[in-house]
Amino acid sequence: MNNPYSLEGKTILVTGASSGIGRATAIECSKMGAKVILTARNEERLKETLSMLDGEGHTCTTCDLTDTESIAKMVSELPEIHGLVNNAGFSITSTVPFIKKEKYMELIKVNTIAPVLLLSLMVKKKVMKKGSSCVFVSSVSGLGKASVGNSMYASTKGAVNAFTMASAKELAEKGIRVNAVCAGMVETNITSNLSVSEEQLEADKASFPLKRYGRPEEVAWAIIYLMSEAAAWVTGTELVIDGGRMLK
Amino acid sequence: MYNPLAITGKTILVTGAASGIGRQCAMDFSNAGANLILLDLNQEALEATKQLCSPEVKCYCCAVDLTQADSVNAAIIEAVAAVAPVDGMLHCAGIEKTLPFNKLSDEDYKKIYNVNVLGALNVMKPVMKGKNHGENTHFVLISSITSIVGRPGVAAYAASKGAILSMVKTIALEIAPKGMTINCISPGTILTPLMQQMMESLTEEQRKERQEGFPMGLGRPSDIANTAMFLLSDGARWITGQNIVVDGGYTSR
Numbered sequence: 001m002n003n004p005y006s007l008e009g010k011t012i013l014v015t016g017a018s019s020g021i022g023r024a025t026a027i028e029c030s031k032m033g034a035k036v037i038l039t040a041r042n043e044e045r046l047k048e049t050l051s052m053l054d055g056e057g058h059t060c061t062t063c064d065l066t067d068t069e070s071i072a073k074m075v076s077e078l079p080e081i082h083g084l085v086n087n088a089g090f091s092i093t094s095t096v097p098f099i100k101k102e103k104y105m106e107l108i109k110v111n112t113i114a115p116v117l118l119l120s121l122m123v124k125k126k127v128m129k130k131g132s133s134c135v136f137v138s139s140v141s142g143l144g145k146a147s148v149g150n151s152m153y154a155s156t157k158g159a160v161n162a163f164t165m166a167s168a169k170e171l172a173e174k175g176i177r178v179n180a181v182c183a184g185m186v187e188t189n190i191t192s193n194l195s196v197s198e199e200q201l202e203a204d205k206a207s208f209p210l211k212r213y214g215r216p217e218e219v220a221w222a223i224i225y226l227m228s229e230a231a232a233w234v235t236g237t238e239l240v241i242d243g244g245r246m247l248k
Numbered sequence: 249m250y251n252p253l254a255i256t257g258k259t260i261l262v263t264g265a266a267s268g269i270g271r272q273c274a275m276d277f278s279n280a281g282a283n284l285i286l287l288d289l290n291q292e293a294l295e296a297t298k299q300l301c302s303p304e305v306k307c308y309c310c311a312v313d314l315t316q317a318d319s320v321n322a323a324i325i326e327a328v329a330a331v332a333p334v335d336g337m338l339h340c341a342g343i344e345k346t347l348p349f350n351k352l353s354d355e356d357y358k359k360i361y362n363v364n365v366l367g368a369l370n371v372m373k374p375v376m377k378g379k380n381h382g383e384n385t386h387f388v389l390i391s392s393i394t395s396i397v398g399r400p401g402v403a404a405y406a407a408s409k410g411a412i413l414s415m416v417k418t419i420a421l422e423i424a425p426k427g428m429t430i431n432c433i434s435p436g437t438i439l440t441p442l443m444q445q446m447m448e449s450l451t452e453e454q455r456k457e458r459q460e461g462f463p464m465g466l467g468r469p470s471d472i473a474n475t476a477m478f479l480l481s482d483g484a485r486w487i488t489g490q491n492i493v494v495d496g497g498y499t500s501r
Binding site: 004006031032033072210211214218219223229240241242246 | 249250251252253256274279280333346357416421424425427429463464467468470471475477478483484486487488489490492493494495496497499500501
């Protein structure tokens with residue numbers, strides 16, 4: 001049976017692979033036949049993800065993506081990469097009057113600067129070549145659809161979305177594709193650690209057209225589509241995956 | 249092999265299946281193991297599409313005018329009886345007329361709207377009824393990048409494709425309680441056989457102009473089929489009400 005979404009023969013680098021969407025993406029990519037290279041700061045949880053992958057030949061490498069030298073060292077050791085999943089990111093919530101410069105800088109470093117520099121260096125060092133694909137794991141908040149308290153986070157993702165479009169245009173000349181998935185609420189450890197009651201969570205879920213949150217795998221499958229040859233003519237696209245939450 | 253984006257065994261209805269993107273989608277879906285219900289005006293060309301599809305799947309052809317709701321209704325009932333309830337629908341049927349907006353007649357505007365927009369609704373309405381659909385049916389409508397960027401001469405076409413983009417958001421909310429999704433795809437210029445012919449008739453300079461803005465070259469019909477297949481699969485069940493741009497970077501200029 002013809003499978004245009006197969007990742008057979010591809011090597012995929014997934015950042016932030018120790019949990020949530022990153023972990024699910026690594027697992028699903030391995031099931032679709034890819035060799036996966038995992039990276040994150042926490043070696044222990046990275047190894048846990050590694051043990052969950054399907055098939056052989058996967059590796060992991062710890063990297064502090066906020067440190068330029070750490071990125072350079074990792075990139076210098078990478079084989080040719082056919083797919084980069086720029087997923088690592090986190091959130092700090094604060095209402096506007098209480099935004100602190102240090103916190104904001106911390107967020108920008110991880111959510112915006114790190115993925116941009118990683119792609120930049122991988123293209124410069126020709127680790128990514130013609131036919132390769134980069135997916136930024138962004139957020140609907142980057143399109144201006146943020147919940148109260150998430151304005152800092154939203155702005156870091158908005159920058160990522162703008163970079164996706166601009167770099168897609170530039171890198172198309174090299175045959176390298178750049179896309180973003182703008183995810184809405186997904187059930188990950190981040191959501192289960194939120195300080196809200198079970199009832200509040202259920203009420204929030206009921207406000208979704210499909211009456212639930214997304215699952216990490218569902219974002220992973222969209223990423224796989226964008227990584228695969230099926231999307232060979234797709235670049236500069238922001239794929240919103242939010243269960244229709246932002247339509248209203 | 250593991251493939252959460254598979255449409256194997258699903259019954260997919262394709263409008264505009266007699267040519268271009270619709271024909272390629274039918275062929276690719278059949279090779280992915282989906283059973284097909286193919287609709288188009290042109291019976292002969294529809295049968296030719298069937299000949300190009302994998303013989304391993306069921307393929308039911310139905311010549312019908314999509315602007316005639318009653319005939320479409322009857323066709324859907326017959327097709328479902330012959331194949332199976334519809335698990336996915338792809339609306340490719342579409343027409344175009346290039347003229348400055350003030351030279352397009354009322355009739356031009358209506359004709360284009362009737363096929364491109366009402367044509368989709370005339371199929372979707374009977375599919376939504378009773379037992380004509382399976383569980384978690386996914387709808388995909390072909391829009392166009394002219395729904396989001398300007399191109400001189402295509403006012404009627406662009407308006408109809410913009411209508412698709414708008415109605416998808418509303419319909420997504422209406423059908424979500426049934427676990428169904430609807431999305432549209434906005435292709436850039438695709439090298440269908442017809443487009444290929446058109447390109448060959450141009451001078452070198454005109455051809456360059458037509459290709460300008462496509463940093464990755466023009467698209468292939470299968471580029472659209474692959475995206476449609478993804479959206480019709482259960483792997484895309486968390487995506488609804490969206491417009492997926494497949495244009496080789498044209499709109500990111």
